[in-house]
Amino acid sequence: MTNDRKDPLFILIKSLSKSEKRQFKVYAGRLGVNTDSKFIALFNHLDKSDSLNDTEIITKGIVTKLQLSNLKAHLYKQILVSLRLSPIHQNVRSQLREQIDFATILYHKGLYKQSLKILDKAKSLAIDNEENNMAYEIVEFEKIIETQYITRSINTRADELTIQAKNLSVKNVLTSKLSNLSLQLYGFMLKYGYVRNDHEYNEITNYFEDKLPKYEWSDLGFREKLWLFKAHLWYNFMVQDFLSCYRYSKKWTELFYEHPKMIELNPVFFLRGNHYLMESLYLLKDKTKLKLHLKQFEATVTSKDFPKDDNLEVLAFQYTCNNKLNIHFLEGSFEEGSQLIQPILEGINQFKNRIDDHHIMVFYYKIACLYFGMEKYKECIAYLNKIIQNKTLKMREDLMCFSRVLSLVAHYEAGMDYHLETQLKETYRFLIKMNDLHAVQKEMIKFLKSLGEIYPSEIKNEFRKLLITLKKFEDHPYEKRAFIYLDIISWLESNIENKSVAEIVREKSKKLVRE
Known part of the structure; x- marks a missing residue:
């Protein structure tokens, strides 16, 4: 088998x-x-x-x-x-490869003039669509043929091809440096998530500034600008500058609207840019703009003019569902959001060979948060266990850390505290191993550990003390990331005010709209 x-x-x-x-x-x-x-x-x-x-x-x-x-x-x-x-x-890239293949066949048959004619047309198509790597390949091929096919204009032709090769080479080197930087930063973000201290902040900032190549804005084409915006976006995500994330993701998407033909040629980048724009709005808690962009996004990907293929179908599913969930988290409409759970699970099963483990785990975490908001703690724990028991450690480490912290809280709320002491020790060891034991987590673990020694009449007072302590970290440059993954503040307020988490979040949502 x-x-x-x-x-x-x-x-x-x-x-x-x-x-x-x-x-x-x-x-x-x-x-x-x-x-x-x-x-x-x-x-x-x-x-x-x-x-x-x-x-x-x-x-x-x-x-x-x-x-x-x-x-x-x-x-x-x-x-x-x-x-x-x-x-x-078929697209521009496949057409270009086909034309290069045809030119190669003609070249090997000694039909140099016909080969050059095809290459010249292909080069124009490549340059028009900013396919500079292929344009460079074509110019190099033209140079080879010109050394064997002597014409009266060989001197001017040699100069022309030399200048084209030089200009394309400079562009490709810049594009390569920017794409390398963008890819490395994206890899760091997936593995480590947000920076956790001054050392990590300085390390990632120095790396970003050292690796960012010098450039003149006027020399940048579509692709160079795209990789530049991406690199800035990943950097700002890691240092938790979400306003800058919004600005660069907006520049990313606007770039496509300025060059509409690039949407058809690079639909994946177009979708990703829109997703990160919506993700930034979620982190900024701008529910109104998020809803507006999601509506536009859905209209775009379902329109008859938008490219269709298997990969785009998977990405549209991921990004639509993720941002719909984010809206429910901002509104505190957890019950309504639960209607997305079954379609998401069906989508994960349908696309199981095309969705990587990391994105599946993100879905599981968000489903767990929905159940937590609905006070269905056993279901919440079941989905968190899918993350905790994943031993690959190739996904974002911070997601795994906060899954364990949320699991502790869910076990307490569910009254399943008979193994809480063991879980606390395991979580404590895991966070130390991941170098992720920080003030918010320390205070949470200390609080949960002390619950067994607190009289029922004193619990609410202890909740108040913890709330005062944690409130200090809401705007802390590194500690605030805890509240991105787990709305501890709303949970504490719900226990103090005898309201559900959903009620607390809804009240905060209405207050944000009024402001």
């Missing part, structure tokens, strides 16, 4: 639409001899199967055990070739 989720061929076949399957069969059957080919038989078998069983394939006589590996590889390649020929998957 092979693991379905890890077998690339099985995953690829199950991702095909009806039209893509039909096209593959037409493509594979273009020659009569292929009608009964083994790879067609294997395709039909896997298409109808709910799971991948190598033994069953061999037993049916489709292929021998020794041939199976090679047949799978051959089928995989044929499916990709078929998809490449599909108009659905």
Whole structure:
């Protein structure tokens, strides 16, 4: 038995639409001899199967055990070739690669003039769409051909190609530096989350300033600006400057509206920019603008003009659901938000081969927070356990840390405090291991640990003391991150005022609107 989720061929076949399957069969059957080919038989078998069983394939006589590996590889390649020929998957980049391939064939046949003509058109298309890497590749190819195809204009042609190659090289180097910086910062953010102290702040700030290349704004094209805005966004997220996050995510999305043809060529970046714009508004607690942008976002991704493919479908699902949840958290409408749980779980199952572990864990944490807001603590604990028991440690460490803290609070509220002492010790050890034991968490653990020694009549007074203590950290540059993940203040106020967390959050939401 092979693991379905890890077998690339099985995953690829199950991702095909009806039209893509039909096209593959037409493509594979273009020659009569292929009608009964083994790879067609294997395709039909896997298409109808709910799971991948190598033994069953061999037993049916489709292929021998020794041939199976090679047949799978051959089928995989044929499916990709078929998809490449599909108009659905054609874009400027695929057109450029096709034209370069055609020019290469003509070059090897010695038809230099025809090859140069195709390359010249392809170069113009690449430059118009800021595909500078491909434009550089084309110029280098033109230089090779010009050394073999002598024309009367060789001197001016040589100068022209040399200048083009130099300019494109400078652009590509700048783009590479900016994209490298952006990628590194994004990697840091996923692993560590927000900075936790002065040392981390100085470390990430020095890294950002040292690696940010010098540039003239007038020299920046679409791609250079895009990577620049991304790098600033990731940096500001980590240092918790959410107003700057909003500004740079807004610049990111506006860049696409200034260059509308880039939306079709780079739809993933367009979606991500919009998502981070909405995420920034959530962190700024600007419910009105968040709702407005979410409405525009949904209208855009569902319009007939917006590009459609499997990857975009998954991203639209993630970003729409995440921001809908964020609105419910801001409004305190946890019961209404619970209607999203089933569609989210169905979406996770539907896209399980295309959503990474990190984003699934984020969904689980938000579902746990919904249940906590509804005072359904056992359900909350169940989803937090999915995160706590995940041993990969490849996701954001801060998410794992706060999942454990929220779990402690949920256990207390659920009256499941018979193992609280053990859990407190485990959480304490884990936070120290992650270097994430800070003032807010220390105070929370100390409070929960002392609950067994407090008389029931004194509990409310202890809640008040903790609230006063934690209020000091609401605007602390590093401690405030605790309140992003877990609204401890609202929980304490709900216990003090004998109201639900939802009521407290709703009251705060109305107050923000009035202000």
